[in-house]
Amino acid sequence: MEIHVAAGVGRGPTELAAYDAALADAGVGDFNLVVVSSVVPADATVRSVETVPDLGSPGDRLTVVQAHASATPADAHDTDAVTACLGWATGPGPGLFYEAEGTDADAVRETVREGLAAGRDLREWTFDDEETRVATVETDEGAFVAAVVVAAYGEGEPIA
Numbered sequence: 278m279e280i281h282v283a284a285g286v287g288r289g290p291t292e293l294a295a296y297d298a299a300l301a302d303a304g305v306g307d308f309n310l311v312v313v314s315s316v317v318p319a320d321a322t323v324r325s326v327e328t329v330p331d332l333g334s335p336g337d338r339l340t341v342v343q344a345h346a347s348a349t350p351a352d353a354h355d356t357d358a359v360t361a362c363l364g365w366a367t368g369p370g371p372g373l374f375y376e377a378e379g380t381d382a383d384a385v386r387e388t389v390r391e392g393l394a395a396g397r398d399l400r401e402w403t404f405d406d407e408e409t410r411v412a413t414v415e416t417d418e419g420a421f422v423a424a425v426v427v428a429a430y431g432e433g434e435p436i437a
Contacts (some may be wrong), residue, residue: 278321281329282363282428284412288420292347295423299345299412303427304329308339309436310427315342315396317372323365323428325410333433340430344376346414347423353416356380363426364389364409370402374428382413 283305287298300306304326317323332339344361352359360382365374375392379385389409397404412424 278318278431280317280321280323280428280430282323282325282365282410282426283327283329284410284424284426286412286414286422286424288417288422290420292349292421292423295347295421296345296425299423299425300427302328303425305339305341305427305429307335308333308337308433310343311338311340312343313340313430315374315376317365317367317374319370321430323367323372325408329427329429332429332431334435336436337433338436339433342374342376342428344378344426345423346378347421348416349421350418353418356416358382358413358415359422359424360385360411360413361424361426362386362389362409362411363428364393364407365428366393366397366404366407368403368405372404373397376426382411386411
């Protein structure tokens with residue numbers, strides 16, 4: 278199985294509209310997302326991509342791990358941007374994802390690294406590689422904003 282990791286940002290008149298725009302920017306806006314925790318199956322390959330490729334039909338169910346950050350127009354008075362970060366540690370067997378969000382991109386990335394380290398310490402698996410992917414969007418006094426990083430598992434499946 279391939280797991281595609283992509284980032285997206287969006288703006289909109291509501292929080293949900295901004296989130297929808299960010300998902301569309303990442304390439305998963307037309308799926309019904311099923312969010313799972315953070316284990317990479319042993320047989321999976323994780324690939325960072327610009328946008329998620331065509332994985333099925335609109336309305337299909339798609340399994341994802343996601344990091345999601347959002348801000349309201351009022352938040353623009355207090356912060357310049359919000360960041361979502363998704364990190365992964367993989368090896369010859371199973372692996373881990375870890376997600377975080379916040380207003381300081383460096384702190385968010387460090388939180389992900391610390392989380393991955395803690396997750397590795399809990400398991401007796403072999404981890405050879407570690408990567409992170411970040412999405413940052415500037416706040417806007419005139420719109421809601423959202424940033425997402427999604428790891429899309431496999432392909433979409435019909436719901437019914």
